[in-house]
Amino acid sequence: xxxxxxxLRGSEAASMPAAQMAGRQARIxxxxxxxxxxxxxxxTALDSVDLDVASGEALVLLGPSGSGKTTILRSxxxxxxxxxxxxxxxxxxxxxxxxxxRGLGMVVQSYALFPHMRVAENVGFGLRARGRSRDEIGxxxxxxxxxxxxxxxxxxxxxxxxxxxxQRVAIARALAIDPPVLLLDEPLSALDAPLRSGLLxxxxxxxxxxxxxxxxxxxxxxxxxxxxxxRIVLMREGRIAAQGTPRDLHDSPPDRYxxxxxxxxxxxxxxxxxxxxxxxxxxxxxxxxxxxxRARGDGAMPxxxxxxxxxxxxxxxxxxxxxxGPVNTLEARIVSAQWLGTVHxxxxxxxxxxxxxDLPGGATAPRIDTVAALRFxxxxxSLVEGG
Ligand code: ADP
Numbered sequence: 493x494x495x496x497x498x499x500l501r502g503s504e505a506a507s508m509p510a511a512q513m514a515g516r517q518a519r520i521x522x523x524x525x526x527x528x529x530x531x532x533x534x535x536t537a538l539d540s541v542d543l544d545v546a547s548g549e550a551l552v553l554l555g556p557s558g559s560g561k562t563t564i565l566r567s568x569x570x571x572x573x574x575x576x577x578x579x580x581x582x583x584x585x586x587x588x589x590x591x592x593x594r595g596l597g598m599v600v601q602s603y604a605l606f607p608h609m610r611v612a613e614n615v616g617f618g619l620r621a622r623g624r625s626r627d628e629i630g631x632x633x634x635x636x637x638x639x640x641x642x643x644x645x646x647x648x649x650x651x652x653x654x655x656x657x658x659q660r661v662a663i664a665r666a667l668a669i670d671p672p673v674l675l676l677d678e679p680l681s682a683l684d685a686p687l688r689s690g691l692l693x694x695x696x697x698x699x700x701x702x703x704x705x706x707x708x709x710x711x712x713x714x715x716x717x718x719x720x721x722x723r724i725v726l727m728r729e730g731r732i733a734a735q736g737t738p739r740d741l742h743d744s745p746p747d748r749y750x751x752x753x754x755x756x757x758x759x760x761x762x763x764x765x766x767x768x769x770x771x772x773x774x775x776x777x778x779x780x781x782x783x784x785x786r787a788r789g790d791g792a793m794p795x796x797x798x799x800x801x802x803x804x805x806x807x808x809x810x811x812x813x814x815x816x817g818p819v820n821t822l823e824a825r826i827v828s829a830q831w832l833g834t835v836h837x838x839x840x841x842x843x844x845x846x847x848x849x850d851l852p853g854g855a856t857a858p859r860i861d862t863v864a865a866l867r868f869x870x871x872x873x874s875l876v877e878g879g
Contacts (some may be wrong), residue, residue, distance in 0.1 A: 495859070520583040522547040522672055522706040523568055528577035530563050537563040539730040540577065547672065550699055552706040552717040554753070555727030559585065563712040563730075565675050568708060570594050582672065592621075597666030598675040604662060605650040611661050612646035618669040621781050633793065636664040639698060656687040660694070667702075676709045694717055714754050726750055744788070747877040752799045758806075758847045759798040761878060770818065773870050779843045784870035787807045796878035803850040805872035808838070808864045820873070824849075824866035826858045840866060 521544035530538040538560045545551045553561040566572045567579060570591035586594050599797050605614050615636055616629045624632075637643050640660040650658055659679055666674055673861070676695070680688040680725040696719070699707060711717055717724045725735040726749075734741060734750045745751035748759060760774040762783070766782060769775045774787040778799060824840035824847065836857055838849040849866070851858070858864060 493695070497531055521545060522549075522582060523708070524580040524583075525567070526578050528564075528567055528574045528579060529620050530560075530567060530572050531575045535587075536730050538567070538574075541730075541732060542723065543732070545673075545708060547706055547708050548703050549785050550709065550720055550722045552721035552724045553680075553708065553710045553725050553727060554712065554714060554717040554721075555733070556712060556753075559727035560730040561712075561727050562677055564727075565598075565708060565710050568673070569596055569598050569675055595669060595671055596673045596675055597669065597671035599659070599662045599666050599679045601678045605665070606657055609649075610646065611648050611650070611653070614650070614661060615646075615665045615668050616721050617665060622669065633664075635666045637661075639667065639701065640664045640694065641731070654687075655683050659683065659691060663698070665694070673706045673708065674705070676707065678710055678712070679793075680711075688716075692716060695839055696720060718754075726753060744786070744874050745800060745876050746794075748798060748879075751798075756803050756848060756850075757800050758803065759876065759878070760842070760845050760847070762797055762875070763800045764793050764797065770870075774875070775819070776875070777826065778822070778845075781822060783822075783873070784818055785873040785875055786871055788875060794875055794877035797875045798878040799873055800876045801868055801873045803837075803848045804835075805868055806847065806849040807867045808849065808851060808858055809867075818870055820868050822866045822868060823863055825863050826860055829857050829860060831857060840864070842866065 495863065500717070509730060521542070523545040525541055525543040528538055528541045532701055541564065555561055563572060564666055567574055570586065570589060570593070573788070574587065578585055580586060581594060587632055604621060606617070612633050615633045619629045619632055633646065634643065637646060640663050641655065642660050642664060645653065645657065645661070650661070652849055653661065663679070680691055683691065690714075699705060709720055721738055724741055726733045726741065728749060734746050741750055742754045745757075751757040751759060760778055762778050763783060765775045767775055767779045772787055773784045774793075776785055776797065776799065783799070788794070822842050824842055826838060826840050828839040830837045831853065834853045835854060836851040836853060838851060838858055840847050841848055847866070
């Protein structure tokens with residue numbers, strides 16, 4: 493899954509003869525992991541991971557705590573030596589190269605600015621270490637502070653900045669050496685919710701201004717992953733569980749693990765049934781009821797199939813405007829309804845199965861113990877692998 497069309501960085505493409513360019517098909521990933529395994533004593537933190545990241549791509553590593561996300565990031569940066577496997581940057585094998593030889597930018601959760609250095613000195617640190625001239629450092633520091641909206645803060649000390657401002661400076665510092673790759677490890681997790689969404693937006697804007705930059709972003713928060721990622725890699729116990737665009741994984745999760753990681757999902761066991769269905773749809777049976785749901789891309793029926801439908805895609809009686817075309821209807825007994833302002837959170841029984849329904853907060857609350865017609869559009873329901 494994911495894009496296989498990859499691009500060279502501009503500078504590499506420019507220095508490469510045309511024939512060689514054609515030969516390489518401009519498909520060399522910016523980052524490439526092959527069979528990367530990392531063990532800590534008896535724990536296998538990563539189990540033979542294969543992963544490519546293209547130049548210009550924003551890749552999000554998503555998963556619960558302990559699933560191996562940070563270990564991938566640290567392996568790319570060079571802070572972990574894999575027990576097995578190889579890592580390449582722009583086609584160059586860097587498995588045995590220490591972090592400072594890889595020239596990547598990295599930002600971690602807890603700002604990690606040098607407290608005794610002013611902002612400008614922090615941002616210029618990597619350039620000084622590389623022996624750049626004072627003029628060049630001054631110019632580049634100003635550019636990078638402007639890039640993160642922190643111009644005019646160069647003379648402050650980190651303690652004179654808010655958490656969000658410190659994190660912007662940390663990003664400017666990581667970008668100062670003009671790295672081809674920016675690695676971000678839960679960069680928003682130490683910030684309050686309003687600051688988090690603001691900085692996430694900033695990172696997106698920043699990426700638009702640096703279109704060649706490959707970003708690898710670690711988070712356990714699916715909404716951050718959806719907002720930022722061109723592609724999301726969902727981790728589970730040191731392995732890649734699923735990967736795809738945010739929309740693919742949210743709307744068409746391959747399995748129960750992915751469906752549940754991407755927000756609330758009703759997952760109900762169904763049986764395949766034969767017979768004709770409109771194009772792109774497939775018929776299944778839930779209890780005694782025949783339903784139409786979206787067919788998978790490959791048309792195959794998953795193992796132990798579960799119907800997956802999100803609570804906000806379910807509608808009661810005639811309350812909602814459903815799209816034209818076939819509509820599924822189930823008889824539902826309302827067992828609870830709670831008004832939370834923007835939504836009514838409703839629980840209903842379909843036979844022996846419980847379903848969660850989110851109705852718009854402005855709708856009339858359904859009455860407990862009544863039977864209602866539960867409706868949903870086939871396109872909003874998918875089939876996932878159970879078990
Ligand atoms: P995540 O970033 O998804 O939370 P990590 O990559 O940090 O996960 O960790 C993956 C697994 O490796 C976990 O089981 C964790 O406990 C273990 N682990 C990570 N770092 C170390 C370490 N330095 N020593 C021992 N075990 C570690």
